[in-house]
Amino acid sequence: MSSWLMPVAVAVVIVWIGVRHVRASRSETLLDEHARRRVGPQAGAVPAPLSVWREANRLFRAGEEEGLLLLAEIGRQAPRRRQAVVTSWLAALRGGVSMGLDAPWRTAVQRELVSHLRPGADFWPGMDVVAPGAILVDFDLSGCRVNRVDLVGAVFLGDARFEAMTVTGDANFAGARFLRHAVFTDALFAKSASFGLAVFAGNVSLRSAQVADQLVFARAKVSGRADLRRAEVSGRADFRHVRFGGRALFGDVVFHQDAWFRHAWFRGRTDVGSALIGEAAEFGNARFGRRVMQ
Incomplete structure (x- = not known):
């Protein structure tokens, strides 16, 4: 490199760093001035820096x-x-x-x-949704993309909507109570999704949802319709001891590994037509209250 090019390159870098510093300082100054105007200086006192x-x-x-x-x-x-x-x-x-x-x-x-x-x-990008034990009203994250979801024990008043949501980390709704409908249609869970011990007072839909790891519904209670049509689960699907009070729709669902339904109780009509299970399907001690469509 020519001897005169080196100083020019250094000067350009210094100017670029200076411009970034000025812009950052200007933004911080605007925010600081905004905060000071809100509080106002005390009479006779010198305004102190405010967070x-x-x-x-x-x-x-x-x-x-x-x-x-x-x-x-x-x-x-x-x-x-x-x-x-x-x-x-x-x-x-x-x-x-x-x-x-x-x-x-x-x-x-x-x-x-x-x-x-x-x-x-x-x-x-990369935000976590962490609010265990929360009471959420008409909560709607449809179309959102988040990292990890921790809503363990949360209570959802009104409809809870997570349509076409993407979760790149684990999603945990264990013990949550959905007091109306829960909609996870077309949701993508890049890791596991857990609804163990959850209570659904209305309908729950995972229609066309995709779960890249295991799906856990063990000991959940669904009073309304459970719709898993065209859902795809790459890991184990655990529905042991689940109580399905309404229709249970598993048409065209794909379970790539084991699907466990031991001790599950299907009180309404059950539709498993065209369901695909890659490995073992266990229905030991399961109860069916109405017709099963295959």
Whole structure:
């Protein structure tokens, strides 16, 4: 390389780093000024530096939309903060009606959450949805792509919708209670999906869903219709001790490995027409209350 090219290359790199630093500083300054304007200096006191993160959470917990939007802006500017922002939003949603969240506020929080979990211009990849024991109202993550889901013991008021959702990590709904319909139609679980001990007061649909590892429904209770038509499970499918109160539809389902139905109770009509089971199918001590269509 010519002797004059080296200084030029160094200068270009220095300028590029400087521009990035200026842009980052400008964003932080705007957020800091916003927070200071919200609080205001005390009379006769010198304004102290204020944590934008703390102020955003304070406003958000107070139910102010400005806090919601400020948290979203922090997530855009600082990717390392995104999971914490998502966790804050889930914390607001998880209280359901017990936290006194009115419908417009809950809808606004959920809309902002979904806008960053659904692939698009403002998508935040790799987010975990962790809210065990939550009380969630009309929860809808349809079309979202997330990493891990932990909703163990959650209570879903209204319909719970996860249509065409993609979960790249494990999905755990063990012990959850769905007080209306649960919709997982066309969902993709890249690892395991667990609904063990879950209670479905309405219908549950995994129609055309795909599970790359095991699917666990052991000891779940389904009062309405269970629709697994055209679902595909690559790992073991565990339906032991499940109580199907309504119709159980397994038409064209594909179980690549074992499918266990020991002690399962099919009270409604059962349809297993065209079902494919790659290895063993176990129905020991299973009970059928009505006609089985094969």
